[in-house]
Amino acid sequence: MRIKIVSPIFQRPEREFGEFVSQDELVEFDDDGFRNFNWKEVDGLFINDEQLENCKVFSSREKILEVLPKNGVCAELGVANGDLSYQILDINKPKKLILVDIVIQKELPIEPDVVESIEGDSAEVMNQFEDNYFDWIFIDTEHTEEQTDKELQVCKNKIKHDGYIALHDYIRYIRVDDKNNYGVVDSVNRFLKEHQDFEVVCLSLEPHMFNTIVLRRKQ
Helix, strand or coil: CEEECCCHHHCCCCCCCCCEEEHHHHCCECCCCCECCCHHHHHCCCCCHHHHCCCEEECCHHHHHCCCCCCCEEEEECCCCCHHHHHHHHHCCCCEEEEEECCCCCCCCCCCCCEEEEECCHHHHHCCCCCCCEEEEEECCCCCHHHHHHHHHHHHHHEEEEEEEEEECCCCCCECCECCCCCHHHHHHHHHHHCCCEEEEEEECCCCCCCEEEEEECC
């Protein structure tokens, strides 16, 4: 059986619209064109309504920054080109900002008395800090379920009792050619089911849907 490519969801770099592909090339997808995954497992990841009662929706992660603590101690895990780092310095004016990435780029903001850049695995680096140290932590690293699990397990102990954990790219992002699909949704929802003392306090609803979710212990 051959199938004609009529939708971008089936398109691969080496294929064009209108070209025929074999059924074997589409075995990873269900009848509706979605990549196969465990639907039953997803059904078990609904967040309890009680953990959403205090959630406020914002238009962007920048708007979320505006309600996170100012003049505090915070960390950004996954820094890339430093765009968010500059926004944190401008909006939140932290007294201490820890920047963590596998490779720190040279153009990151340098304020010796405020900013400290550390290269290394995010979970391992954060584990070196004392518990109850951070007012908030922003996570935007590799987005895999395994890494996000590690980061949440470490960061829950590193924030203060009223501290926040923000995670960017809270989205079920699945690409035809990307086997390392985002696992932030699964990781966050499972964390919330296993830690009923945490709740969702912020969620950005952005047009590109690469949203940010913020967790905090119930106060």
